[in-house]
Amino acid sequence: MKEIAKISGIAYLMIFISGFYANFAVLESLLDINNPSITTANFINNHSQFGNGLLGFVMMLFFDALLVWSLFGLTKSISKNITYLASFFRLLHALFFGIALFKLWNIYQLTFNASNSVTLQHRVMKLLLDFDTLWTVGLLFFGIHLIVLGYLALKSQYIPKALGLLLLLAAIGYIIDGMAKLFMPNYIDYKDVFEVIVIMPSVIGEFSFTVWLLIKGFKKQRGLQNAKFV
Template identity: 80%
Template sequence: MKQIAKISGIAYLMIFIAGFYANFAVLEGLIDSSNQHITTTNFINNHSQFGSGLLGFTIMLFFDVLLVWSLFNLTKSTSKNLSYLASFFRILHAVFFCVALLKLLHIYELTNNVSNSIKLQQVVTELLLDFDTLWTIGLLFFGIHLIVLGYLIIKSTYIPKALGVLLVLAAFGYIIDGMAKLSMSNYDDYKNIFEVIVIMPTVIGEFSLTVWLLIKGFRKKSFKKHSIKTV
């Protein structure tokens, strides 16, 4: 169990690093939501930077899939059925993000050594919209995953219950933001508010779990496992 905690902690940490770099340091810096021409020009002129962002997203996806296995093994003694359910929804999230990532890869291919054009701008805009929609749907499934994982942690006797509560709060942040983005035509007017609803509980909840997993995984004292069998 100590080794599983170590793997899970490292995987979560890599997701934080790779995801924040790819999304916030690279992708958001290249996109100007109010100007298709500038966005397309940025992709063309910063092609290598865009490629490094895609690599970051790929690394994030790899460790996300790794967590399906490690978190299942970490929580299965509490409830194997619920652990399977949590894994299923995290896999769904990974599948949707993988398909979304292919949209960015298509943009990468289209903007390699080409000149800007209205047609290219339209295609890039459509692909970015598809990427955002697919990732949002995937995050809804991720939110459900966090609810089940949070419940498993709350029922566990070897992981602090507070971490489970924080994950459930983070889950509702993902779900509220995702539903708003998919249903509200004026979502951009409230984007900053919804980002706070997502980012704050996510950073507090998932990063707290990451720190706990790393401490449990790397400290010399053995990891003691106790559990209560549930459905």
């Protein structure tokens, strides 16, 4: 159980590192949502940087898939059926994110040694919109996964109850932001507010869970035999 906790903690940590690098340090730095010409030019002129960001996203997806296995092993003693449900929703998230990455890969191919034409700009912006929509749908499934994971933590005899509550708060943030992004026509006007709603609880909740897995998780295994629930 200790080894599974360590694997889960390392995987979560790698998701934080690769995700923040790929999304915030690379992708967000290349985007000018109101100017397709500048955005496309950034992809063309910073093609290697964009490629590094794409690799970061691929690493993020790999470790996310690894967590499907490791978290199942970590929580199956609490309730196997509910753990299957948590794994299912995390797999759905990984599936949608994987499909979304193909949109970025298409942009990477289109902008290799390309000229900045109006046609290319339209294609790039359409692919970016598709990427964002698919990832948002995936994050809704991820939010549901966190609800189930948070419930498992609350039912567990060895995961701190506070972590379960923090994971539930993170789940609410993902779901509120995802629903708003998909269905609010003026979402962009409140983007900063929704980013705070999703980023603050997710970073606090998931990072706290990561730290617990890496440092404190399962140091003492006494009582695990009594941790099963129907």
